[in-house]
Amino acid sequence: MSLDQAARKPQDRLSALLADDMERVNALIRMRMTSRHAPRIPEVTAHLVEAGGKRLRPMLTLAAARMFGYEGEDHLLLAATVEFIHTATLLHDDVVDESRQRRGRPTANLLWDNKSSVLVGDYLFARSFQLMVETGSLRVLDILSNAAATIAEGEVLQLTAAQNLATTEDIYLQVVRGKTAALFSAATESGSLIAGADGKAQRAMFDYGDALGIAFQMADDLLDWHGEAGATGKNVGDDFRERKLTMPVIKAVAAADDDERAFWVRTIERGDQREGDLEHALALMERHGTLEATRAEARGWSDRARRALDGMPEHELRDVLDALALYVVSRVS
Amino acid sequence: MSLDQAARKPQDRLSALLADDMERVNALIRMRMTSRHAPRIPEVTAHLVEAGGKRLRPMLTLAAARMFGYEGEDHLLLAATVEFIHTATLLHDDVVDESRQRRGRPTANLLWDNKSSVLVGDYLFARSFQLMVETGSLRVLDILSNAAATIAEGEVLQLTAAQNLATTEDIYLQVVRGKTAALFSAATESGSLIAGADGKAQRAMFDYGDALGIAFQMADDLLDWHGEAGATGKNVGDDFRERKLTMPVIKAVAAADDDERAFWVRTIERGDQREGDLEHALALMERHGTLEATRAEARGWSDRARRALDGMPEHELRDVLDALALYVVSRVS
Numbered sequence: 001m002s003l004d005q006a007a008r009k010p011q012d013r014l015s016a017l018l019a020d021d022m023e024r025v026n027a028l029i030r031m032r033m034t035s036r037h038a039p040r041i042p043e044v045t046a047h048l049v050e051a052g053g054k055r056l057r058p059m060l061t062l063a064a065a066r067m068f069g070y071e072g073e074d075h076l077l078l079a080a081t082v083e084f085i086h087t088a089t090l091l092h093d094d095v096v097d098e099s100r101q102r103r104g105r106p107t108a109n110l111l112w113d114n115k116s117s118v119l120v121g122d123y124l125f126a127r128s129f130q131l132m133v134e135t136g137s138l139r140v141l142d143i144l145s146n147a148a149a150t151i152a153e154g155e156v157l158q159l160t161a162a163q164n165l166a167t168t169e170d171i172y173l174q175v176v177r178g179k180t181a182a183l184f185s186a187a188t189e190s191g192s193l194i195a196g197a198d199g200k201a202q203r204a205m206f207d208y209g210d211a212l213g214i215a216f217q218m219a220d221d222l223l224d225w226h227g228e229a230g231a232t233g234k235n236v237g238d239d240f241r242e243r244k245l246t247m248p249v250i251k252a253v254a255a256a257d258d259d260e261r262a263f264w265v266r267t268i269e270r271g272d273q274r275e276g277d278l279e280h281a282l283a284l285m286e287r288h289g290t291l292e293a294t295r296a297e298a299r300g301w302s303d304r305a306r307r308a309l310d311g312m313p314e315h316e317l318r319d320v321l322d323a324l325a326l327y328v329v330s331r332v333s
Numbered sequence: 334m335s336l337d338q339a340a341r342k343p344q345d346r347l348s349a350l351l352a353d354d355m356e357r358v359n360a361l362i363r364m365r366m367t368s369r370h371a372p373r374i375p376e377v378t379a380h381l382v383e384a385g386g387k388r389l390r391p392m393l394t395l396a397a398a399r400m401f402g403y404e405g406e407d408h409l410l411l412a413a414t415v416e417f418i419h420t421a422t423l424l425h426d427d428v429v430d431e432s433r434q435r436r437g438r439p440t441a442n443l444l445w446d447n448k449s450s451v452l453v454g455d456y457l458f459a460r461s462f463q464l465m466v467e468t469g470s471l472r473v474l475d476i477l478s479n480a481a482a483t484i485a486e487g488e489v490l491q492l493t494a495a496q497n498l499a500t501t502e503d504i505y506l507q508v509v510r511g512k513t514a515a516l517f518s519a520a521t522e523s524g525s526l527i528a529g530a531d532g533k534a535q536r537a538m539f540d541y542g543d544a545l546g547i548a549f550q551m552a553d554d555l556l557d558w559h560g561e562a563g564a565t566g567k568n569v570g571d572d573f574r575e576r577k578l579t580m581p582v583i584k585a586v587a588a589a590d591d592d593e594r595a596f597w598v599r600t601i602e603r604g605d606q607r608e609g610d611l612e613h614a615l616a617l618m619e620r621h622g623t624l625e626a627t628r629a630e631a632r633g634w635s636d637r638a639r640r641a642l643d644g645m646p647e648h649e650l651r652d653v654l655d656a657l658a659l660y661v662v663s664r665v666s
Contacts, residue, residue: 038489096448115429119488126481148459155452156371
């Protein structure tokens with residue numbers, strides 16, 4: 001690896017290596033987000049799709065297929081499918097969270113209305129299923145329909161776990177799988193599958209995506225407590241103010257004495273937050289070492305993602321996926 | 334047909350003929366609406382599923398399969414799939430329409446919240462795709478993913494067509510296909526497909542479901558203007574008060590002179606409705622014969638559904654489907 005390559009973020013290297021494929025995926029997305037009858041659909045979709053997301057999920061799909069020497073066209077369909085599912089999820093998430101901004105722009109629910117976001121999201125889900133049916137692979141459909149169920153289940157779980165101090169680390173992991181890891185792992189598993197990878201390799205690529213997604217989300221949750229402004233597009237303490245139970249808080253609640261527990265009940269369950277509470281919450285997490293413990297777990301998932309790549313074919317894309325697993329936790333190391 | 338049979342509503346006869354199958358479909362629905370992690374999901378789903386809907390869509394699926402002598406098990410999966418898609422659509426519809434009642438009970442968005450309805454709807458969509466993948470038939474997946482796209486597109490179209498006097502009869506038909514006919518035709522087409530019906534018969538069963546759905550919806554729209562209270566669970570004039578463009582109104586707008594047009598602009602587009610407007614709207618539709626013209630069209634679609642059954646296998650279920658096509662318009666004849 002040249003110094004130049006090492007200095008570049010892994011997702012930029014993915015973009016460079018997959019530029020031709022991604023151009024075709026973007027063309028496919030533009031073509032399939034149209035509607036013969038309802039112009040509102042491409043308007044809403046374009047607002048989100050063209051806001052310049054990282055397109056990480058379609059790139060993971062393409063990388064997994066190319067790594068195994070895939071030369072067909074179905075990886076483009078798969079990549080567009082994965083991006084459509086992701087976009088549909090974002091539209092519905094923004095309605096559920098009553099969000100007003102995403103990627104630095106007003107959300108669709110704000111620009112149009114909740115109705116349009118719900119229905120256009122449904123349309124994109126349906127379009128994603130049409131795209132995956134075109135691959136003609138029942139295994140692909142199995143993987144992606146299971147991922148869609150895990151995503152929706154995780155969202156409901158997040159809704160009922162919010163502001164609930166009884167949330168366990170197990171529930172947190174299930175929420176994170178729904179939020180991030182399920183689509184990552186479906187992308188990498190199905191990409192390797194259509195490239196003809198054997199069952200063991202498909203399983204390893206599933207594990208890579210799953211562990212990468214969990215490491216990514218844990219790092220994101222940590223950044224909420226001590227990130228620099230701008231690194232995540234969120235402000236420090238947003239999760240606390242929104243009373244979200246993330247891993248370092250769950251661990252701090254589990255280790256709390258009576259006084260500490262009363263603090264969490266007041267701030268998270270009752271939502272009665274005062275000046276200085278954010279700092280006190282941080283101090284409690286430092287006292288019990290829960291930020292450091294979460295950091296160690298995130299690194300553990302990153303290691304697990306990298307180990308899953310052992311035995312995968314020698315390929316420049318494998319090296320970049322490895323670097324990506326390292327990168328997602330480097331933000332909090 | 335005995336006098337006793339003739340006197341019974343066709344959907345009751347369907348229920349009786351398909352009772353064993355429907356019991357198994359209901360068991361399958363109950364089993365698949367569970368969630369390992371998120372108890373909110375079966376709570377919300379059960380509220381709607383067990384409210385005692387007519388289960389017309391799964392019965393159409395089963396009838397189409399049995400008519401062609403099907404003896405396997407996949408028709409049960411298909412029927413549950415169709416009911417899950419329908420239930421997911423109702424959950425999202427009630428959010429979009431801000432409904433407070435359905436089937437005589439408070440809606441899920443009222444009992445829980447919009448968030449739960451959006452996310453549980455997504456879960457049911459995903460579950461429906463898992464169920465259809467289990468049939469192992471790519472053609473089934475093709476039919477149902479296309480129907481899902483038509484449904485969502487129709488909903489968006491309905492949203493943008495609402496209160497818009499430029500709505501044409503073509504747009505109305507597209508909305509009706511999304512609202513009702515797409516799932517009816519997917520049910521009957523896919524049911525005949527898994528039973529091994531040939532391409533021509535599958536096409537005829539598609540046509541039957543499509544025409545039945547359109548006739549059904551047109552009759553429903555007519556009932557809104559002169560139905561008896563209780564027949565539809567709606568009150569006379571609800572569509573007018575909600576400023577919906579249904580077929581008799583679209584035809585009346587197209588035939589309107591300047592004064593009449595001003596009336597429609599005020600009441601539908603601007604939503605400025607006064608005492609006596611409902612009666613005046615009815616008088617305008619009578620003047621141009623648009624209720625009678627819509628009735629004739631509904632009868633035309635009913636005839637078309639019945640003609641589609643010509644050449645289908647001799648079967649008691651075929652006779653009931655024929656009676657059903659007659660019945661849906663008998664309510665307005």
